[in-house]
Amino acid sequence: MIEAVGLTKRYGSTVAVNDLSFTVKPGKVTGFLGPNGAGKSTTMRMMLGLDRPTAGEVLFDGKRYTDLRNPLRTVGALVDAKWVHPNRSAYAHLKWMARSNGIPTKRVDEVLDTVGLTEVARRKAGGFSLGMSQRLGIATALLGDPDILMFDEPVNGLDPEGINWIRRFMQRLAAEGRTVLVSSHLLSEMAQTAEELVVVGRGRLITQCTTEEFVDSTSSSSVKVRAPQAERLREVLTAQGMAVAPPDSREPDSLLVSDSTTERIGELAAGHGFVLHELSAQRGSLEDAFMRITGQDVEYRTGSPESALPGDAGDGALAAADK
């Protein structure tokens, strides 16, 4: 269980994280979702006591990170897979971390085996590919067999097989009753991994809800129908007050119906004796939905061209000076 309360980080006049509060419950994967620059990594560093919050605190099972004895045994975290000395072997890296928290050395071999790095364990970490570094970072997080796990963008740089492995791995950790927090800027990624979402934009909490709720609330749903007698079906559906998109010349036998369900259309078609070749629910693009909801919370937006035009005030001043 992780509880963040009023977490705030200011750098001079810029506010990186603004009064952020959320809870992460055990037994499921919680996604920490937000566009780049939303303050996800800063938040994670503050959670681990690396950056000092301007205000607020984070509790892991009721305790602050810096008050934990042997913190790696309570909270395992992968914030940046590159936090390894390039001339140190993966084995040596894990060994000193294990020693620092009183973790037996044989655990090092176990986690190396879990992430599949046993064969390269004695090689310098500096020569690792991004995927291997990422696996080493995950091994580090698992080292203390902690109940709480945090991963910052864990699938970055992984190949599809690695991505799949991480997804299943995190779900397994959650199924074992652990608390798992995973950050990402990709909603589609989170939709496949996380059950619960903490959504942030520009350092502020946008919403905390289940992934399903978030997806439902943000994406418009429509139904795709493919039928040989598409034109006649269109008339029937329109007569029922449904909004049918104009015909698409590339797919003349398809209809896109919004504000309806597959059940209703299926029953109507059966009632009128239509043959259907396809009947499927369509989700709007998750990315579009995410953009819509966090649109005002993107840090680096492109400036509008009008603002670059000279104002009238300058002309007025010139005119005044002429008089």
Added chain:
Amino acid sequence: MTLISVERMKLFSTRSPWWCIVTALGLTIGFAAMFASQVQDTAPMSVGMTQRGAQFGLIVVMVMAALAVTTEYRFGTIRATFQAMPNRVAVMLAKTSVVAVLAFLIGELAAFGSWAAGWLLTSDQALVLDTAAEWRQVAGVGLVFAGAAVFALSVGALVRQTAGAVTLVMIWVLLAESLIQLLPTIGDDIYQWLPFAAAFRFMRGGGDSMMSQPVSEMPIGPWASLVYFLAITLVLLVVALVTVRKRDA
């Protein structure tokens, strides 16, 4: 003890400390051997003169000490360290102890190695260690190396960049102090109270060498000079600890 053994593991699981040890000993003892082999009867040998190359080892050890911190910042391992061990002051003290002990050992090896090289090459009876001042000039080198390592490590922790920290430390030890001495009127008075001037006074002063400053001309005695040097080093370390504790890792 756990923290100290962790820092020891971290230091020796990369190759740079080994290179530093070899370089420091090689340069210092090598210089002493060259010096002894070229010495003429007109300039009699002394214990102090076998230690003229100590500055080589000193610089290498200081670079090693600065690197012990700056590489951690360079590669982000300092964050992994503080993540595993949130008590930053304890971590930094453990690191300081490991580096200081290593620097002390390198200093002793270099000093006695240099002395032995001089003895073997000249068989000069003047090199017999038979006065307290002569013992200080040889055995004291390790103490100065340890203090200098803490000095460099603190600078490394404050600056956090290898290039910056190494440049600062080298310029201070090799240039700044002796340049200040060149200032008219006040130069000499200030120089006497600079940290490495005090350290060198302890390391080289007294004895029967023509090139060393007699104890009677020192503002404070050689041992007081060492204490003064270590005190300045300690102040710098405290400033570094407070900064590391307050700053975002």
